[in-house]
Amino acid sequence: MSDDYKVDGLSNAQVRALAKRSRAYLRFSEADFIDVLALEQVDHIWTVHGPKPFRLEAVSDSELLTDSGLTTFDGVHILTRVRRSVRRDALLGHGYPRFTYAHELGHATLHPRHLLQGASMPRRRQGNTKFNWIPSFQSAEHQAMVFAAAFLINDETARNLSTADDVAIRYGLSLEAARIYFEQLLEEIERPLSAERVRRMADEFKAIVGGNESGKRTISFLDDPCLSCGQKELFPVNGSRYMCRACERVYDRYQDGDQAG
Template identity: 35%
Template sequence: MDDEHDDRKVTRRSNEECRRLAQRTKEHYRIGRTWPVNIGRVLRSRTILTVRGEKPLVYRVVSDFALGLKDAKTELIDGSVVITTKQSVDSSLLWGDRRTRMTMAHELGHGVMHAEEGTVDHRATGATGTTTISKMNASESAEHQAKVFASAFLIDDQRAAELASLLDIALEFLVSVSAAEICFERLQAQREREAAAARVMEENRKFQALINKPQEKDYHLQALCPACRRQTLLPLGTKVGCDGEGCGYIGDHPEDN
């Protein structure tokens, strides 16, 4: 769904910052490197650590009719973060539906980053997180930030990097294929950057070794040794000496003759 009315401009945050906030949230709930994340338990924990500090968390389940075309919404009411969702969505969450898990992690991201008095963040049925605002400036899009947060909250990067495909990621962490694809492509790009950086460092190492290598100088005279007839004469003051194996000749400098 591409609808600017389901999105709004918020404080600028990079994808990396959104992921850091997701990790901080996991630490708050003492999830650690546990997966699949029990998002239902998190929503019923009654507390949330927002960017403005810890606040009460209220999780409400209402009839599908009450929310209409919205799967869920997040708002700040009297100092409490209130996340409201449809009965059908909550039921799907309990069954471990992958898309629903992303939806509710998305709402949790709104609660952590965007909940303000008088504002409501909706998650429309069928929404993808792509909106007019996110296309123009993703770093200021509430929907884009929440999408990045949700992926980082549910997917453990270290484990995901060990998996062979985006489908493996989707199944391992019970997330949507689109979320797994985003994670897989990001990790793949990171691996390519690291490999490129390693190649540059190796080439630099070789170059530095080349330019810093002591240059061997040939101090032998062009004249041949009178004794062994090899080009092995070295200047010894006013004399010359042969450093050829088994020779040992010492005599006058050839140029003096």
């Protein structure tokens, strides 16, 4: 049994979208605070490979000595087992067991191919070991963590919360999971604003290089190549930002940790 598996790559945004699709399939779309024990009544779930038979059961703590939850394939169902003590705490609304249920559902939803091939995907009681050789976007554990947060959180409510701490407290998440979710939410809100900034940069670029020959401004290009197209046609616009004349990519900074605008 491994602590982590290398799986098909998914961005955080893609995982979140899949979690919302799972919510919709299970008719939780409008729920603010999901009752995770309702998953015990579910006999099919939606997965990235289509609907699959599913079973969730609580077992004695002695059957899962080192794990809070474990997802496998029993030959018919994608099977998730949780410790009875975890179920009891979930019944009381505690955060860790709620996240355990959603975390294991994440494995069942995102990684059925690996499960059907014999993989066992646990949530360790002492925390799962993550391997440095597995990038986050290909880590089964990372994906399950992002999925669990997105599955448990109602976006409309979360948009009215101020910090990752607020999200973690309201939905019973680890601060790390809440931070990833909150940063992703802010990115989605910010994206249209970023697009507008890029459009302004492009307009400024056209103003600089457009017009007739006598009206053109002199452009001072950097000696460094563009990290996107490789052409040495980078010039400064709007303070510390740079644009490539060849491909029109905009950088917030250059060299010391490039970030596209």
